[in-house]
Amino acid sequence: MSIIVQKFGGTSVATAQKILAAARRAVATKRAGHQVVMVVSARGHKTDELVDLAAEITDSPPPREMDMLLSTGEQESVALVAMAIQTLGEKAVSLTGGQIGIQTDTSYTKARIRNISTDRMRRCLDEGAIVVAAGFQGVDDDLNITTLGRGGSDTTATALAAVLRAAECEIYTDVEGVFTTDPRLVKDARKVGRISYDEMLEMASLGAGVMHSRSIEFAKKFAVPLRVRPAYSDGAGTLIAPEGDEDQRVVSGLALARNEARVSLVGIPDRPGTMAIVFANMAARKIPIDMVVQNVAQGGTAEVSFTVPQSDLAETLTAAEDAVKGLGAGRVESGTAVAKLSIVGVGMRTHSGVAAHMFQSLADAGVNIQMITTSEIKISTLVSRDQCEEALRKVHAAFKLDKPTNEPPAVGVRQKPAGNGDASSQKRLLHEVVSKLAAMEDIVVSEVLLDESQARVTISEIPDSPGISAQLFSAVADGDVMVDMIVQNQSHSGRARVSLTVDRADLERCLLLVREVVSQWPEATLTYDPEIATLSVVGIGLRTHTGVGERMFRALADASINIQLINTSEMRMSAVVARSEGKKAHEALLKAFSLNS
Numbered sequence: 001m002s003i004i005v006q007k008f009g010g011t012s013v014a015t016a017q018k019i020l021a022a023a024r025r026a027v028a029t030k031r032a033g034h035q036v037v038m039v040v041s042a043r044g045h046k047t048d049e050l051v052d053l054a055a056e057i058t059d060s061p062p063p064r065e066m067d068m069l070l071s072t073g074e075q076e077s078v079a080l081v082a083m084a085i086q087t088l089g090e091k092a093v094s095l096t097g098g099q100i101g102i103q104t105d106t107s108y109t110k111a112r113i114r115n116i117s118t119d120r121m122r123r124c125l126d127e128g129a130i131v132v133a134a135g136f137q138g139v140d141d142d143l144n145i146t147t148l149g150r151g152g153s154d155t156t157a158t159a160l161a162a163v164l165r166a167a168e169c170e171i172y173t174d175v176e177g178v179f180t181t182d183p184r185l186v187k188d189a190r191k192v193g194r195i196s197y198d199e200m201l202e203m204a205s206l207g208a209g210v211m212h213s214r215s216i217e218f219a220k221k222f223a224v225p226l227r228v229r230p231a232y233s234d235g236a237g238t239l240i241a242p243e244g245d246e247d248q249r250v251v252s253g254l255a256l257a258r259n260e261a262r263v264s265l266v267g268i269p270d271r272p273g274t275m276a277i278v279f280a281n282m283a284a285r286k287i288p289i290d291m292v293v294q295n296v297a298q299g300g301t302a303e304v305s306f307t308v309p310q311s312d313l314a315e316t317l318t319a320a321e322d323a324v325k326g327l328g329a330g331r332v333e334s335g336t337a338v339a340k341l342s343i344v345g346v347g348m349r350t351h352s353g354v355a356a357h358m359f360q361s362l363a364d365a366g367v368n369i370q371m372i373t374t375s376e377i378k379i380s381t382l383v384s385r386d387q388c389e390e391a392l393r394k395v396h397a398a399f400k401l402d403k404p405t406n407e408p409p410a411v412g413v414r415q416k417p418a419g420n421g422d423a424s425s426q427k428r429l430l431h432e433v434v435s436k437l438a439a440m441e442d443i444v445v446s447e448v449l450l451d452e453s454q455a456r457v458t459i460s461e462i463p464d465s466p467g468i469s470a471q472l473f474s475a476v477a478d479g480d481v482m483v484d485m486i487v488q489n490q491s492h493s494g495r496a497r498v499s500l501t502v503d504r505a506d507l508e509r510c511l512l513l514v515r516e517v518v519s520q521w522p523e524a525t526l527t528y529d530p531e532i533a534t535l536s537v538v539g540i541g542l543r544t545h546t547g548v549g550e551r552m553f554r555a556l557a558d559a560s561i562n563i564q565l566i567n568t569s570e571m572r573m574s575a576v577v578a579r580s581e582g583k584k585a586h587e588a589l590l591k592a593f594s595l596n597s
């Protein structure tokens with residue numbers, strides 16, 4: 001008999017009526033011939049209320065007691081849901097994380113799942129009961145209660161689906177499914193029928209609150225089909241699966257992270273080891289870095305900027321000050337009142353002109369871009385917070401995401417065939433690595449790739465005002481040059497620096513196009529380097545595990561290799577180095593991540 005996991009978020013069990021509705025759905029699924037495991041969150045704003053209550057008692061609640069407190073929200077709701085099921089005439093057993101055997105590490109308030117025992121759940125299911133599992137919690141080796149971090153019930157649900165080999169994991173919520181962007185912010189947002197794990201991972205980690213990114217990591221690692229569905233109707237929702245829709249748009253969705261802060265380390269030494277020290281200091285404080293922007297150095301000093309949630313700013317500044325002390329040079333700058341606006345879509349792998357279109361729509365809205373970073377399937381920009389919602393609406397409309405998908409794509413010229421070439425070998429590699437994991441949530445690094453086919457172009461001293469990036473990238477796109485990485489730092493004295501990488505065969509054409517645009521800015525300078533290599537560490541959980549950057553940059557530092565550019569995503573962390581050092585860097589990274597060449 002197939003197992004279906006059904007997760008109900010806080011909004012979907014907020015009242016007795018909603019609890020009964022959730023119970024009816026589980027009962028109907030059981031009566032249709034499935035075994036059912038429900039995962040339930042705390043009712044409504046219960047978790048927030050408990051957090052506020054603790055704050056009234058003390059400024060720094062002990063993490064162990066915080067987890068003891070927060071886990072009660074879910075304990076209340078599972079009991080109520082189990083009662084509701086029993087009144088409908090079916091057997092039900094509510095279980096806490098500890099009673100199930102969800103074993104975690106001891107990092108209170110952000111624990112990671114190590115193992116899950118299926119014995120108790122299977123026994124209950126075999127006795128004909130619906131299992132009602134408390135989301136968001138587990139226990140450590142000493143049976144201390146731990147929680148998985150805010151929004152963690154999605155992670156519980158996907159992890160239970162993985163260990164039970166469920167046919168599907170359904171996430172019931174207060175919207176029809178996954179939308180092109182948050183429907184609360186953009187009323188024209190449309191529901192997506194199907195989206196790939198990779199796109200959903202990016203969307204979730206870039207700010208789309210509908211799913212917790214760690215739960216998509218589980219889904220991808222253990223190939224769990226996920227479906228986001230409305231709790232209030234029979235809508236089919238959105239399927240999250242290995243691949244997205246066939247007739248996919250170039251851009252599938254937009255995400256906004258409103259409460260970001262920027263931290264920059266300026267004037268730091270441009271030498272091997274710098275990034276290793278920076279990342280080690282961040283990892284030591286478990287600070288998850290969002291957008292990392294390191295641009296080519298000038299005058300012997302380098303600069304790295306990154307964004308963090310504003311709530312992590314104080315801790316990040318301390319870590320950054322420690323890093324500067326360790327480096328013996330540089331200073332720390334920071335900026336608040338910024339927001340991160342990102343576009344996501346696998347179509348970017350094959351189409352040119354996507355960045356230009358995004359930048360142009362921001363320019364048309366009078367929005368200045370303070371920082372840019374890209375990965376193969378996303379482009380993130382840092383903009384001022386007071387303009388961010390308007391910017392979100394403008395970019396959404398510019399990509400015609402408010403229109404049905406069967407219309408011709410709004411942008412982009414296909415430059416590369418779509419075929420997913422080595423997808424099956426990637427799946428095999430992933431499976432091999434996952435099968436050897438000691439703990440379920442351990443980081444997965446499946447490959448280290450060396451790309452020697454690219455060239456770098458850097459434009460310095462360009463004016464820092466709306467429309468500049470749009471002009472630059474429109475010119476390149478109009479010339480049909482496919483841009484891979486884009487990195488733009490925060491500006492200094494009204495001047496910014498942008499670097500991009502292109503296929504080496506396109507370098508001459510790209511330079512011609514860029515020169516023409518740059519000629520209108522008297523102070524701007526253009527440099528290029530056809531001799532670069534890009535190293536990419538590929539895996540799952542690269543951003544949520546803060547130690548990957550540290551390990552990567554430590555390995556490059558130990559091999560005395562200097563880093564020119566960095567870009568990161570959920571599934572890839574890349575660094576540009578001199579081509580002459582590419583092979584050595586590749587070997588060093590394979591060794592650091594215990595992979596065979």
Ligand SMILES: Nc1ncnc2c1ncn2[C@@H]1O[C@H](COP(=O)(O)OP(=O)(O)O)[C@@H](O)[C@H]1O
Pocket residue numbers: 008009010011012172173174175177178179180181182183184207208209210211253
């Ligand atoms: N791309 C998106 N698609 C759908 N919903 C989104 C998206 N981005 C943000 N959201 C928001 O996520 C909310 C659902 O998540 P959440 O409030 O955590 O629900 P739950 O309590 O069910 O876990 C929606 O109400 C919606 O406003």
Ligand SMILES: N[C@@H](CC(=O)OP(=O)(O)O)C(=O)O
Pocket residue numbers: 008009010011041042047048073135136149150151152153154
């Ligand atoms: N109750 C927890 C866990 C959770 O995932 O909730 P929800 O499914 O309502 O986002 C929280 O508020 O963080």
